Structure formats: structure tokens, C-alpha cells
Amino acid sequence: MRDRKLKLKSAALFILVFLVSIPSHISAQRKTAPAVSSASRGPLVTKDPEIAKLVKEIDARNIERTIRKLVSFGTRNTLSEQDNPTRGIGAARDWLFSEFQKAAATSGGRMTVEKQTFEQAKAERVPQPTMLTNIVATLKGTQPESENRMYVVSGHYDSMCSSPTNAKCDAPGANDDASGTAAVLEMARVMATHTFDATIVFMTVPGEEQGLLGATHYAEEAKKKNLDIEAMFTNDIIGNSLGGNGVRDPHTVRVFSEGVPTNETEAEARTRRSVGGENDSPSRQLARFIKESGERYVRGMKVWLIYRRDRYGRGGDHQPFLERGYAAVRFTEPNENYDHQHQNVRMENGVQYGDLPEFDDFNYIADVARVNAAALASLASAPARPKNVLVASGLANDTNLTWEANKEPDLAGYEIVWRDTTEALWTNSRWVGNVTSYAMKGMSKDNSFFGVRAVDKQGTRSPASYPKPAPRTSTRNPA
Numbered sequence: 001m002r003d004r005k006l007k008l009k010s011a012a013l014f015i016l017v018f019l020v021s022i023p024s025h026i027s028a029q030r031k032t033a034p035a036v037s038s039a040s041r042g043p044l045v046t047k048d049p050e051i052a053k054l055v056k057e058i059d060a061r062n063i064e065r066t067i068r069k070l071v072s073f074g075t076r077n078t079l080s081e082q083d084n085p086t087r088g089i090g091a092a093r094d095w096l097f098s099e100f101q102k103a104a105a106t107s108g109g110r111m112t113v114e115k116q117t118f119e120q121a122k123a124e125r126v127p128q129p130t131m132l133t134n135i136v137a138t139l140k141g142t143q144p145e146s147e148n149r150m151y152v153v154s155g156h157y158d159s160m161c162s163s164p165t166n167a168k169c170d171a172p173g174a175n176d177d178a179s180g181t182a183a184v185l186e187m188a189r190v191m192a193t194h195t196f197d198a199t200i201v202f203m204t205v206p207g208e209e210q211g212l213l214g215a216t217h218y219a220e221e222a223k224k225k226n227l228d229i230e231a232m233f234t235n236d237i238i239g240n241s242l243g244g245n246g247v248r249d250p251h252t253v254r255v256f257s258e259g260v261p262t263n264e265t266e267a268e269a270r271t272r273r274s275v276g277g278e279n280d281s282p283s284r285q286l287a288r289f290i291k292e293s294g295e296r297y298v299r300g301m302k303v304w305l306i307y308r309r310d311r312y313g314r315g316g317d318h319q320p321f322l323e324r325g326y327a328a329v330r331f332t333e334p335n336e337n338y339d340h341q342h343q344n345v346r347m348e349n350g351v352q353y354g355d356l357p358e359f360d361d362f363n364y365i366a367d368v369a370r371v372n373a374a375a376l377a378s379l380a381s382a383p384a385r386p387k388n389v390l391v392a393s394g395l396a397n398d399t400n401l402t403w404e405a406n407k408e409p410d411l412a413g414y415e416i417v418w419r420d421t422t423e424a425l426w427t428n429s430r431w432v433g434n435v436t437s438y439a440m441k442g443m444s445k446d447n448s449f450f451g452v453r454a455v456d457k458q459g460t461r462s463p464a465s466y467p468k469p470a471p472r473t474s475t476r477n478p479a
């Protein structure tokens with residue numbers, strides 16, 4: 001107790017010193033946006049010791065073992081053998097299923113593992129109807145008000161050589177995407193022994209190289225069942241810290257997020273354009289949340305936010321989720337090497353081609369898994385992001401925000417965040433207590449972007465919700 005008081009005192013002193021030391025041009029610029037509100041500050045942002053602990057439990061040696069095992073099946077092409085115990089995608093599927101079951105066995109009955117099998121009809125890269133199997137491990141949340149809220153983390157276990165329909169060639173896929181698969185399995189192993197308010201789904205899917213088929217099936221089933229998936233992460237090509245451009249960077253992971261929601265209606269798009277909301281989709285808020293929580297818990301790792309859906313003109317397993325209205329992002333290494341993606345294993349003019357394990361950096365993959373785990377654990381421990389957040393229309397120099405009350409029993413209240421319209425990340429926050437409306441006095445909605453976050457009693461924040469314009473109260477709002 002005495003320790004805590006001391007810490008609080010030194011924190012207060014630090015804030016005071018910081019405030020005093022803000023250069024005058026910054027405080028002038030921020031005249032309408034005080035860094036600290038005069039009201040109570042609400043629960044402090046602190047590190048949750050349980051999240052810090054599980055992040056440390058992620059082990060690069062397990063990730064290496066998984067990748068070498070997956071590579072040992074020769075190929076994991078989606079069209080390869082299904083019933084050979086040592087070669088082909090069937091062997092990988094069965095091995096992954098048994099590994100997730102081992103993780104589930106440590107969860108006290110909270111994690112269940114399912115083979116979600118379906119027949120994929122003939123498609124561009126599927127010459128004949130083929131059985132595909134998603135491996136889905138679900139760790140149930142422990143808070144009744146939150147157990148239906150879900151967070152999905154995924155990697156694809158299929159691989160390819162130069163031709164996506166060649167089922168015979170060796171396709172080690174050590175980076176694309178044994179790296180993502182191994183990260184997901186390691187997260188399941190570690191997180192199964194911890195408890196979270198909301199539910200986390202650890203998934204590995206086939207058919208990515210055939211056209212995002214496994215992920216599409218899962219997302220479509222989720223939509224039909226009306227599942228409350230609050231976020232989806234795909235980890236795809238997170239294995240190599242040395243790029244084809246010669247840059248070695250084991251301290252950065254890219255997180256791709258779309259700005260304008262893929263599935264919004266024309267009417268929603270019109271509204272978004274009218275208020276300048278192109279940088280504030282739910283996926284973009286999720287990406288900002290990942291940067292904050294990932295960098296808080298994983299020292300030395302930088303989350304490099306890329307403000308586009310995926311790499312230029314390319315796609316991944318988060319797309320089928322986006323198309324169905326779920327917030328989703330992609331994790332990928334910072335510098336790719338195309339000699340080691342989608343290539344037959346071969347030597348050519350002294351250059352080794354192929355997606356081989358010797359080009360993976362297992363410690364780097366472990367760090368990317370830690371960033372994922374920190375963000376997932378923070379999401380699943382935090383209250384849900386506030387729903388139905390509205391900003392009052394009409395002419396006013398105050399910004400009036402309203403939202404629906406959260407239902408979690410450990411909710412402390414809410415925080416308003418804001419930033420200048422040209423800022424990439426939220427720069428300011430104000431604790432407003434356990435209310436469902438708040439007026440930002442003297443701050444016009446014309447000049448800043450606002451968001452609302454829910455905060456629990458431990459100080460865990462939800463991602464921000466970006467307000468929609470409330471229906472207008474007057475018939476005309478003249479320019």
C-alpha cells in the first residue's frame with residue numbers, strides 16, 4: 001500500500017514536471033485541448049501483471065519446433081494428399097489439431113478444439129471439389145457479460161511453390177505461412193492457462209493461396225450465426241527479419257488496416273465523406289489499439305501502422321472478415337524477400353530460392369507473437385468498445401457526444417479521446433466518469449476528431465469508437 005502511494009506520488013510529480021516543461025509554443029497550440037482535465041483522472045493506465053507474464057511465456061523454441069515440423073510434411077498445398085500421415089496438407093492438419101488439443105488440456109475445460117471441415121467447390125485455383133479443414137481453438141471468456149464477445153487470431157497452414165495448383169512439388173512455406181501458424185499455436189499454448197473476460201479464438205486455416213478459402217468459410221459461418229467478432233488478426237509472413245532489400249530489422253512489425261470500411265453502404269460512405277471519417281474505421285481504431293498495447297508490453301518492438309488494407313494490390317485472410325463488416329488487420333514483417341515466397345526450392349546462379357526455415361528468424365517471430373498476445377489479452381480483458389456513439393449535429397462550439405451504456409460489472413466509466421484532424425494517432429484523452437453523454441465545452445467538432453473509450457476498474461481501455469453524426473435536430477444546417 002505504502003509502495004503504491006509512493007508510486008502515485010512520484011507519478012504525480014512526473015506529470016507536474018512534464019507539464020511545467022511543455023514548451024510554450026506547444027501549450028499555445030493546445031490551448032483548447034488541455035492535456036490533463038481538472039476532473040479526476042479515472043483509473044490510471046498501468047501494465048496488467050498477468051498480461052506482462054503471459055507475454056514473457058511465449059517461447060521462440062516452440063515456434064521453431066512448430067515450423068520445422070510443418071516443413072517436414074514436404075508440401076502443405078491445399079490440393080495435396082489428405083490421408084498420408086507423413087506428407088501433404090492432411091498430415092499438417094492432423095498434427096495441428098493434436099497440438100491445439102494439448103493446449104486445450106491445460107485450460108481447465110475452457111478451451112475447445114474443432115475441425116471445421118467443408119467441401120470447397122471448383123474454383124479458379126481449385127480444379128476439383130476439395131475438402132478443406134479449419135482448425136479452430138476457442139478459449140471461452142470468464143465474464144458472463146463478455147463471453148459472447150470474440151477476438152480471432154489466425155494464420156494459414158497451407159503453402160505453395162511457384163504454381164498454386166502444383167500439389168506435388170516441395171513447398172516448405174516456412175515463412176508463408178508456417179510463421180503465422182506457429183505464432184498462433186504458441187499463443188494458444190500460453191494463453192490457455194490464463195483467463196480473460198471475453199472469448200479468444202485461435203485459428204489456422206487452409207486455402208489461403210487458393211483464394212482465402214478457409215478464412216472465407218469461417219467468416220461466412222460467423223456471419224450466419226451472427227457472432228460478435230470484435231476483431232480479427234491475420235498473421236501472414238511474419239518470419240523473416242532480413243528483407244530482399246538487404247535491410248535487417250528484427251524490431252518492427254507492420255500492421256495493415258483499411259481506412260474506409262470495405263462493406264459500408266453508399267449512404268454510410270456519403271456520411272463518412274461529409275465528416276472526414278476516412279481515417280477512422282473500426283479496423284483503424286483496432287490498429288491504433290494494437291500499437292498502444294503491443295508497444296506497452298513488448299519492449300523494443302515497434303508497431304508500424306500502414307494505413308491501407310494490405311500490401312499494394314495484394315490480399316490476405318482478414319479480407320473476408322472486412323467484407324462481412326468485422327474489424328480486421330494484417331501483421332507482416334517489415335521487409336519482404338520475394339526469393340523466398342511462392343518459389344520452387346532451387347539454386348540459380350548461386351542464389352537459393354524457396355521458403356526455407358533457414359531464412360526464418362525465430363526470435364523475431366516470437367516477438368511478433370508477443371505483440372499479438374499483448375493486444376489480444378488487452379482486448380479480451382478490456383470492456384467492449386462503446387456502441388452507438390453519436391455526435392450531435394447542429395451549430396455549436398461545444399461537441400456533444402452520447403453513447404450506449406456498457407454492461408460489464410467491472411466498468412469504471414469512459415474516456416473521450418481526440419486529436420487534430422491531421423494527426424495519425426489519438427493525442428489527448430479526458431476521463432469523464434460513468435456517464436453516457438458528455439459535452440466537450442469550447443471544442444468544436446469542426447476542428448478535431450473525437451472518440452470514446454470504455455475503461456474498467458483496472459484501467460484497461462477499450463479501442464476507441466468513432467462517433468456517427470446524430471440525426472439532425474433542425475431541418476437545415478447552412479454552410
Ligand SMILES: [Zn+2]
Binds near residue numbers: 236237
Ligand atoms: Zn500467405
